[in-house]
Amino acid sequence: MQHWVEKEKKEKCKYVTIYYDFETTQHTAVQGKQDTFEHIPNLLVSQAVCDQCADIAQNDYFCNVCKNRQQIFHNLDNPDLSVSAQFIDYLNSFPARYSLLLVAHNARSFDSVILLQELVKRNINNELTLQGAKIICMKAGPWKFIDSLMFLPMPLSAMPKSFGLNELKKGYMPFLANCPDFYNYEGRMLDKDLYCVSGMKSKAADDFHKWYDSQVAKNYVFNFRKELIEYCISDVTILRQACHAFRKLFAGVAGFDPMFQCITLSSACMAAYRRNVLRVNTIDIVPPGGYHGRGKQSHSALRWLDYESHKLGTVIKTIHTDREVSVMGRRVDGYVELSLENGGVEKRIYQFHWCFWHSCPIHFPTTQDDQTNRYEQTQRLTAMFRRNGFIVIEKWECEFKRELTSDPEVKAYFEANPTTRTPPLNLRDGLAGGRTSALRWYHKADVTKGEKIKMADVVSEYPNANLKGAYPSGHPILFLEGDPTMPPVEEWNGMVKITVLPPQDLFLPVLPLCTCRTCAVTENKDMSAQCKRKTDH
Structure with a gap:
């Protein structure tokens, strides 16, 4: 793993951060779903800052770079405006020449979705970074939209206290009244139900009731339009000042x-570690294809190649013995050169064909709708090798499976070599976490007998492991099955892929076991008799 190199700001480019927030109506039913309502924006407040003016707190500020800081867009007077x-x-x-960083709180699930609709409507090219269905980053030319919630996992109401912004406090707004019927309302306080009190936590609800009752007691005149705009301005001001303090x-x-260089807090922390702490050539990055080759090769193919090597009496080059060989610019599963009696050399290629991926004519015949005839492509590749003097040995997946169960020689070889070509060691297979075992699904406490139900938990061991645990440095030394240079077991310090015969009578097992879906649904307790899945690890 290398040191992290940050993106440099270009001298001729101006960098502006725009904090913004939408307010939306919720009275328009989605077509065909009368009980589902669409969020339609009717107000947006934005505040722009740059490196020259970011430390200035006031909202009505004019900067030579980002111009008027605060912008207010609404359609309260004309609903047809977008x-x-x-x-x-x-x-x-x-x-x-301006590069814009646009920040909203919970943009991934709300603000970015609304703006994406407008970008698509205008045919503006965009690039999305998704987390499931959530947009954690959206780029459109010189614009980059990110979510402050990915850096500050807290509600806006908690930000003033978290960053010492004592002069700021998030207010209250009757969201359910945000519809044309109330745009020109001015009078007594609106009903509490319109403030969505039922969705507040107990302390927040108590604070709201105190605030509301005090407003009623002093006969406060509620102007909906004024309150809506001021509420949105307050939210954006809190967001801007809190994010600036965090940055x-x-x-x-x-x-x-962090917000200019990264899109999440975790990526920012990793960048900080790589930039300031990481020493060169200490943390190993496992190659994408594993340590045995640049690409992946199937377990079945390697088993077949082992058997062919056994029959041939010599080693066939594969990703486990050397590297996956390329012949005429094409990768092949196995390759060997054999000396002939006449002094020549026989160049032999071994190809294992998966039935699905190569359109086996028996099990997956090509149809008229198949745009890429994979079987013909396979045949053309084989013919090309043979025209150029190579001997090609082919084996179909279905044919090899049949030999494993019906050919006496094949069965005898693998019975005598049960561990031959186990799947490659995957480091992640050695990591199993989570305490999800429910020892009892339901228990009703007998209060008359003084029974109590309590929960016991274990404090996370990750911090302790990170602080005191030993970490590997550099790439590992690899040993394959049968390697005479492999050190004794007691000298190992690493990971090994082995087959374990676990004890069968433990109430709490010590080895993780992944059950198949069918066994989980049917609550199968005798998997050895009914489940075809192997239990080796």
């Missing part, structure tokens, strides 16, 4: 701006 379109027009007003704190420790 708030998203107004905001995109505002972004387009920046010169081409300064992080940069002071790590030496770089």
